[in-house]
Amino acid sequence: MIFYSLRVSTWLGERNGSINLYSLTSFFFVLFFLMATQDIAVDGWALTMLSEKNKGLASICNILGQNIGYCASQLSFLTLNNKKICFYLLKKYAKIMHLIFYKSEYYKMLNTNLDLIYPTFQPFVDMNVFLKFWGIFILLLTILTFFKKETSNNKEKENKKITEQEKEQNNKSQNISNVPKKEENEFRNAKETYKNLYELLFLPPMKIFIILFLINRLPFASVEVATNFKMLKKGITKEEFAIFNPFFIPISIISPAIIGKIIQNTNPLNVYYYGYILRYISNIVLSTLLPLTGYMYSNKTHISQIFFYIYYLYIFGAQIFNNMCIDLMTVSSMGFQNVISDPQIGGTYMTFLNTINNMGSHVIYKKIKERN
Template sequence: MNKSSHGNTNTNLMKERKPKQKTDDEKDYSKEKISNNTDFYNVIFLLLLYTIQGVPIGVSSVVPLIIQDKVSYSQLSMLSLISIPFSLKLLWAPIIDAVYIKKFGRRKSWIIPLQLICSLLMIFYSLRVSTWLGERDGPINLYSLTSFFFILFFLMATQDIAVDGWALTMLSEKNKGLASICNILGQNIGYCVSQLSFLTLNNKKICFYLFKKYPFVDMNVFLKFWGLFILLLTILTFFKKEISNNKENENNKIIEQEKEHKNKSENISNVPKKDGNEFRNAKETYKNLYELLFLPPMKIFIILFLINRLPFASVEVATNFKMLKKGITKEEFAIFNPFFIPISIISPAIIGKIIQNTNPLNVYYYGYMLRYISNIVLSTLLPLTEYMYSNKTHIPQIFFYIYYLYIFGAQIFNNLCIDLMTVSSMGFQNVISDPQIGGTYMTFLNTINNMGSHMNPKNKLTDICTSLTLEQAKKDITKECKLVKEQDKYPGDILSKNTLDQNINPLNSNETDENSDDEEIRKWREKRLMQLKKRQELKKDGVYIDVIEKDFIPTVVKNACVVCHFYDNNFKRCHILHTHLIKLANIHLATKFIKVEAKNCLFFMNKLNIKVLPSLCLFIDGVLVKTCIGFEDFGNKDEFKTKDLELFLFKKNLIRNTEYNESDEED
């Protein structure tokens, strides 16, 4: 009895020790949790891959800003060729899908070498690019710059094909739509960060106050940094396992079985193996792409995405164009730009989170309707701008602040609607794309989308807006010609005392020519007369003044161009420099000439690292651009001429022209 009871007890204990079987719901929940964790890291990884695509675009966008003052607009237009690879990448997309090393990975076979070449080019050619930009006192080489960035764009366009294909299989079916958010968000981050970081760290004013007196980075350092960043990401990609090809393998097996069955039925004996003939695979991918064009749903997709932007073109283009004509300035428009940049980065992520579990086409439809509403709001800006600027003198300033907020809100609303349409359309493309030819499929759909944006008749509408005002432009040209004649008689950059007197006298006396009855010219003369009289009032003896330590910073910051002489009364060379500066100060009124006694300004002597007297410090907009030690920049001899000093200051942009007369040297 006891034995039996003991046996039953052991049996019950063994039953209790058996692991509890998980239900189907628990298994599904566990798998979903693992999938979500994996997708989180995959999204971060995709975001980095898309970010580096925006880096060459952002870096290339600052090139025109650097060289615009040194080349003509026709030469500058050559840089527009660098974006061609992104428009033509569909031509070689099937090759990227078909040709790869199986053991290495279908997408990694392309991504790793492409990124490696890109990073090495940026690292080893950074110094040459800096030289081609003229940063090292050399001539600008536009052909080399265009070729360099064209290669970078080609590499990144090809990498984009492979990444698009990988994104379709890297994420789970549930989160596949997140690939579109990674695409938009990553490229925006890469573009904005690379562009803004260079413009900030290369700016003389910002670097002077934050770091030191010279720009913190140039293109050489900047390209090396991003080259190393891409190289590190390439190493990370090497260790990333490409294990998301199950669906592709199943599709390939089905296709192979169908082909074998077809070949046997047709008694075809010599059938090449798929894995051994990449060129045949590429040929079939091109064939699939061709057949894709004639699918009924694809025909509808192509038509819709080619014409979907047409209704918005007139308002979104012509409104800003006409607002400028009605009185608002480009500078006022530029106030909003710093706010648009972070919003353009954040908005795709927020929109993607909101629409993650919804039908992309439904979201696209709502975005389309909202964009219509945003265009109605934008259309109200034109009459409002006309009213505000036609009554500018009578409207309180507070209403202008409200007006600027209204412009900002209307532009933000419009941009959010555009982002909503873009994110949802790309999410739809990710859902319908076939992973078997994912790179080609996504590239094809993106190309259709891009063609729709390029076919948007913005340029044509701009031409129409221009032609509508052609008659008015002809009248304006006539007036401009009259004004040019007047300005030639009384130039705007009158800096010497004698020329001031010579030009004020005829303006005071009503000496006019046959065109003087023009109202615009009369108003210009009154304005010019006030400017000249104001400048004459500022012209006093002893304009080359002594400045004490507490007035040094206000004087340097307040004036656009300042020439500061640190001197000691016991030094002969300081007195020589005094003589030349007094002569130039009497001529060049737009530049502030000051002198500072060194023993009374020791703090700034140390701050500016001045250890030799005389020293001449040149400031532009409060930033130190040059320190002349002794007479090194004037031949290092005491007998240099005032004209030599004037020419030196002219080359350093401290004065606007050279007016000193050589005959004055004899006096």
């Protein structure tokens, strides 16, 4: 990411060049491959690290990490890469600094001449800076993780490990010539893992699980994907949508933790059922935004500003309600997956179940986006 950050900006055409689709595809294929590999390792780590009664907490950690990552990267990048939003923030900064340092000629000149620099003004962050920053962040985190040694506080696991090691030593001393090589063991373990996954596909409960999670987002997709697109066509601007982004950040971080605390000692599938019903209700609320937006912007000159503030508050409330329902379903479904996953192939097991879930939503949402 650090090495190719400048090249990606060029490939995207940000530096007045042509878009290089082949290079972009190759770069992001490698990047996503590495991230997927890391995801498998982290899922497996969570299953082996947590005790049996706390396995459900892995889903809270997962969704919490995803939301923090989404807010810290995507929302911040979309905001700081938008020219209008960045210029608006600069104007506010210049105005505040001029009020504080009213005797300063620099801030006085900056405040009065800002509009002149708008044509040549560039956003605060481009793809080059974005990739370089997160590349350095990931590199430092990897270095810290490399020096972190795991310690087990579970005496039962330690005793079991010692017993297994003693048995292994006895077997080696008895028949050292029959011990297979390390490479053969690794190959056999990988082969056994794929064999287990193949057998998993044909289990009757798993067939129901796969069908359910392939189609579970079908009732919500049209409303959740199309609403924002349709609202833009009705008159609301991207800048108005961006107003809500700073408020989504703390809520999206706090809500999974609250949901996880509430459902910690409950059946994950029961929670998923109630989350499904609540998500239906949230979609009904979201669907009212289209006629309301059409009315507000078709009569914009005749409607008082106070009603627009109420309208923005209603949009914010509807989006928050929908996001909390999504988090409720995600936390409960991932909690169920953690409980049923085999720790021996935990990472692969979890990734397989998540792939089924993501595959269904990706296909459905993509088709609806293409139609809009």
